Amino acid sequence: xKISPQEISVRLENFRKTSRDKRLPLTxxxxxxxxxxxxxCEHPGVTEIYKQLKSEFPSISLAxxxxxxxxxxxxxxxVEIPVPGKAPRYDAKLEIHSHAVDTASGCVYDVETPKNLxxxxxxxxxxxxxxxxxxxx
Amino acid sequence: xKISPQEISVRLENFRKTSRDKRLPLTxxxxxxxxxxxxxCEHPGVTEIYKQLKSEFPSISLAxxxxxxxxxxxxxxxVEIPVPGKAPRYDAKLEIHSHAVDTASGCVYDVETPKNLxxxxxxxxxxxxxxxxxxxx
DNA sequence: CTCTATGCAAAATATTTGCAAGGGA
DNA sequence: TCCCTTGCAAATATTTTGCATAGAG
Numbered sequence: 001x002k003i004s005p006q007e008i009s010v011r012l013e014n015f016r017k018t019s020r021d022k023r024l025p026l027t028x029x030x031x032x033x034x035x036x037x038x039x040x041c042e043h044p045g046v047t048e049i050y051k052q053l054k055s056e057f058p059s060i061s062l063a064x065x066x067x068x069x070x071x072x073x074x075x076x077x078x079v080e081i082p083v084p085g086k087a088p089r090y091d092a093k094l095e096i097h098s099h100a101v102d103t104a105s106g107c108v109y110d111v112e113t114p115k116n117l118x119x120x121x122x123x124x125x126x127x128x129x130x131x132x133x134x135x136x137x
Numbered sequence: 138x139k140i141s142p143q144e145i146s147v148r149l150e151n152f153r154k155t156s157r158d159k160r161l162p163l164t165x166x167x168x169x170x171x172x173x174x175x176x177x178c179e180h181p182g183v184t185e186i187y188k189q190l191k192s193e194f195p196s197i198s199l200a201x202x203x204x205x206x207x208x209x210x211x212x213x214x215x216v217e218i219p220v221p222g223k224a225p226r227y228d229a230k231l232e233i234h235s236h237a238v239d240t241a242s243g244c245v246y247d248v249e250t251p252k253n254l255x256x257x258x259x260x261x262x263x264x265x266x267x268x269x270x271x272x273x274x
Numbered sequence: 275c276t277c278t279a280t281g282c283a284a285a286a287t288a289t290t291t292g293c294a295a296g297g298g299a
Numbered sequence: 300t301c302c303c304t305t306g307c308a309a310a311t312a313t314t315t316t317g318c319a320t321a322g323a324g
Contacts, residue, residue: 026298046289067305087288123237132270133271134269135260136266161323163323203314204280279321284317292307295306
């Protein structure tokens with residue numbers, strides 16, 4: 001599953017626009033962290049992002065990654081994808097996601113969401129922001 | 138949403154049967170932990186379970202709760218419901234079903250699974266044992 | 275009797291916070 | 300200049316592990 005260059009552009013542009021609108025400084029670290037998520041189909045977690053950026057920013061700290069992820073979430077730029085028994089992953093794609101968890105090996109796979117699944121827009125009077133369908137194999 | 142007495146019986150019986158089949162001792166703590174989940178529609182998390190059992194078993198340790206939850210999961214007796222930014226909750230309902238997570242309050246609700254959702258029976262050559270659809274509000 | 279479970283304490287992980295210095299707009 | 304951000308270190312929080320003992324089957 002690959003992300004198209006167009007889709008990546010949309011995500012990055014959205015990130016820059018939001019930063020501008022909220023008058024938030026756009027630092028190299030921030031951009032790199034968001035980009036790491038927006039350009040990846042691996043749904044990286046905190047540790048993966050930290051390790052990946054370590055080469056580009058040798059002095060980057062884990063706290064910076066945590067702080068930025070939290071900020072991005074609050075800004076609605078990304079979504080935390082919880083995976084049972086695993087560290088949460090992050091994704092800049094806001095539509096529904098599906099995962100298949102191999103309960104024996106612990107591996108997590110991306111799978112296509114059923115075409116016939118139409119999500120309710122609201123539940124209990126609240127807007128559905130995101131949905132996660134998890135299969136256990 | 139309340140759980141019917143019949144449903145609770147089924148869950149507890151399943152728990153006892155599995156323990157017998159696997160020749161696992163059935164201790165009071167274990168039973169209490171499973172029961173706390175099986176009889177609750179609140180989907181308690183580790184801390185809630187621990188606090189709840191503290192009165193019945195003043196010397197129970199958090200480690201025991203963790204160990205048993207992990208064991209129950211491996212036995213397929215319950216399912217972890219991940220909640221973004223919050224501690225995971227647990228659920229003893231094993232059919233394919235859906236949850237709605239209020240990301241602001243952390244509340245977890247049972248909701249009806251869309252009728253039009255037809256799940257694949259197999260993914261990547263492995264049988265789908267269970268599936269969980271989680272909405273984030 | 276055998277094997278798993280329990281509970282304690284310690285260790286390992288994971289996440290958050292405070293604060294001084296640095297750097298975008 | 301004005302804030303926000305960074306990175307370090309320390310503080311917390313969370314989860315796991317080792318081990319001696321207790322207890323179920």
